[in-house]
Amino acid sequence: MKRKVGLTLLALLLSLSMFGCSSDGSSSSGKGKNSGLRMLMPYSRFDPNKDFMASYIQEKTGVQVNYEMLPAENFDEKLNLLVANKEPIDIMKLSSGQFYQLASSGALEPLDELIDEHGDYIKSAIKDSTWGSATIDGKIYAIPEAGSGASAGEALVVRQDWMDELGLEAPKNPEELYTVLKTIKEKKQIVPLTGAKDSIYGDIASAFGIVNDWEDQNGKLVHKAEHPRMKEFLSYMNRLYEEGLIDQEMPINTAAKAIEKFTSGKAAMYKLAWWNSTNTVNSLKQNFPDAKLSVIPYLQDADGKASVGINTGITWFIAIPKASKHKEEAMKLLNAKLAPDVFKGLAIGDEGVHHELKDGKYYPILPKFNEDLTNGSSYMTGTDEHKYPEYWQARVRKEPILQSYFEAFQKEAEGHLVIDPMSLAPPIDAVNKNKLKLMKLLDDNVLKFITGAEPVANYDQVLEQWYAEGGKDMVKQANDWYTNR
Template identity: 30%
Template sequence: MKKGLLLGLTLTLVTTVFAGCSKNGDAGSASTPAPGSSASATKTPGKPQKVRVSVWDRSNSPDGTKITDSVIVKWIQENALKEDNLEVEYVPLPRSQETEKLNVWMASGEAPDIIITYNADLVFQYAEQGGVWQLDELLDKYGADINKLIKPALDTAGTYKGKRYAIPAFRMSQAAGPSMKIRQDWLDKLGLKAPTTLDELYTVLKAFKEKDPGGVGKENVVPWAIPAINQSAKGFFFGPMWGAGVNSEGPGIDLYMPTGNLVSGQFHSSIDTQQGKEFFAFMNKLYKEGLISKEFVTDVNSQKYTQQYTSGQAGFVDSNDDPWSLTVNTRKTVPTAKWVTVMPFKRSDGSQYMQKASSYGLFNMVPKTTKNPEAAVKFLNFLAKHINVVQSGIEGTHYKVENGLRLPIDPDKNAKEIGWYLGDLNLLTQGYMGPPTKEQLLKMNTNPEYAELLTPFYEQFEKYGKEAPFIDSPRPVAQKNIVNLTKYGYEALSKAIIASDFEKEWTNTLDGWVKLGGRDYDKEISEKLAEMKKK
């Protein structure tokens, strides 16, 4: 799964409690000492080895606290020094400028000792250029807990030409990723049902705009809240675009939308399909009628998007957020708000499609400029030993264990103190082992609405989700063109959505894609998928 799906996957209050939902929830973890206490291992003698670690900078702190000053970062720094004699420094990596910043770091030799990306093509590029350490022997020597914790991900991803150049995060539940949500309280007020097709979505959005069921003023209603379509965004095009007939049957440019369709063995990126054109014509129509956020092109950090749904102005979103967390956040302003899951839209052939998370997510790499690559692997192994801390916080402070479940002690405190960044410190796992059952959800929160809203959210992935293929062989065309194609895709598709003459602009969009090597990019994917099929 490319980073568009992932999964980002920022940690919500829902997911923080799931670390203990399965037998393997604590795989590889050690007993967690409280901050300030003696660590379980003896401090390694000698001068500490410094490890500089990348961490996403999402500019999402609720109170201005820097992630580098957060309570869990301080816990990690203190205990990594005590246990493994590692001096840990976190280096912020802007989420909205990931690839550009990484390339600058690598070119200048100033990259941290652990760099992160969701982009497998970038892993291949750095490996091909000799810019990152081969990790097989280091992982065998220093990564016992890593191997124990994330073996399924290691078996699937992170290699290039048969050698390991990245340690992937293990997505412990594939019931995760983007999905559509809608305001049930708005539907109820208008006597409408949740849309089941793209055409029905248009009808519902138009009703939201014209009838203002939230009482926010017609000029303030945002029927579909959506930010810029880049990698820092919290709102996506996945669900509606899948409903238009675009699939995710191969890797794609790094935008939060379906990758493309495989037709008679040939892969076509979504931008170069008839279904893709029809979808963006639909988005152009929504824009002209004021049914999507007018400011989406410039909302690169999702600030406007967040304000729109939390203030109660928005009626529909497509995002990684679950309906419970959306409901909780919106109810701070609108006590009657209720977000529910919208099941995948029925397409023209009657099918329903969505993508579920792959077994891997984030990739951890160690640049060749790192003088002590063993220290980087030791640090990741430290995280594996204490995976419970970066999954759920500190036991007794942030959560308690009951019936094998980690339950938050004070959800509001957790949201402010750790919820906005904890998932970004967890470089080795994403999600938890298996989706929770309704019974588990009821145990985790006595409010029956909690299970009511979350049960269909998880069930949709089990019923309709398909995993995208992972190509682990060299893709030189992608390595050469992916950055330019992604930048172009963001700019060109944004222009198409707001164009006064869509047909003219779409012709320009497709011409530019071809000139930048888009069809050569697709041809390479077709060849690689064919090679995989023969194996």
């Protein structure tokens, strides 16, 4: 008996040592072969080495790439570990904060020469104005990956069945909104307007002229926090809150909680993001088969003008770290992925297999499109800015509810889009350093003013604090860039 135990233990040890060797062997052989490039991408829920896109890219470009992902949380720490350790990663897909941090600490390779030598497709795909966002001290440190173009993301939606029942018209401005909410409150005894703690501004703020984080006022950049009408907006929201017209739990609601309240019939109005529309609409229909939803046209300000703020800033930066041992190959791959036909394949697959062209619009072929291309955007390393918005909309057309809300929002927003003037700014030191901290400071306080925990008259003190904690620097450096651009 006991001998058996001993033997098992021995076997275990042996298998373990073999195990150690095998894992050791594979990693060193991977490094030794030099055949594949290593690309680091942000977290997404799939296995990047087994996805259709990985083999598609290899097939189209002839380059084998080993993909690695940062974790979903603590990604900055992990990235710092990899960089501090000089891991020979060849391509990194970085968020703007990560990009700025690595570029300013000297971990990234300047790309100007490589792009001149190997980047013909890259140069024609990316607009001149976009490069600024990846340029520091006159040198390009990354390929900026532009998104899917300017489009409106959120709009207020309302239970049209209740509006009809009460004989109400869609409100056009904040005053009418107030009346509508008040009527709903009195007649239906429910929460008139619900929302989540992280989407406070939206089109109510726009109706007070607070459209984006930054605004050009007579050639000068003004941040939302210093907006002259901020107090007016806060007083209005405070009035709604005090009279019970906004969800009293809004300061603690998550987005999921807000959707829950809206779809369970506890609230009449909600600011819907179109990418949540499928879930929201299906769930509402199940609970209330007779429910009808309608999109409220974007609210107008005192002059009868509606505006929808958007930021077209770059979300992803494709960089080559200094520690890479295959910089030229990496640049060649990035270039090859932007060749017009290859890029089209990356965006929407093959015609007749993954997508089809109907009345000049790309439609996905389901389920093949979903099977193969769901994770496609994770593999993007720069986009053809002239074509991508058009391609990308195929993703919206894969589901009728999604498509209808996306299109409804865009139709309402047509002619009203206002682009944040900071969208195309290069990395600005004071902005990168302070942006998140100041946003939190402002949002926390804005919630206090709205709920009445703090009287709106005290806003000036918050603004002082905002200036003192870096706001002053941020506004100054932003304006330095803006006036000299």
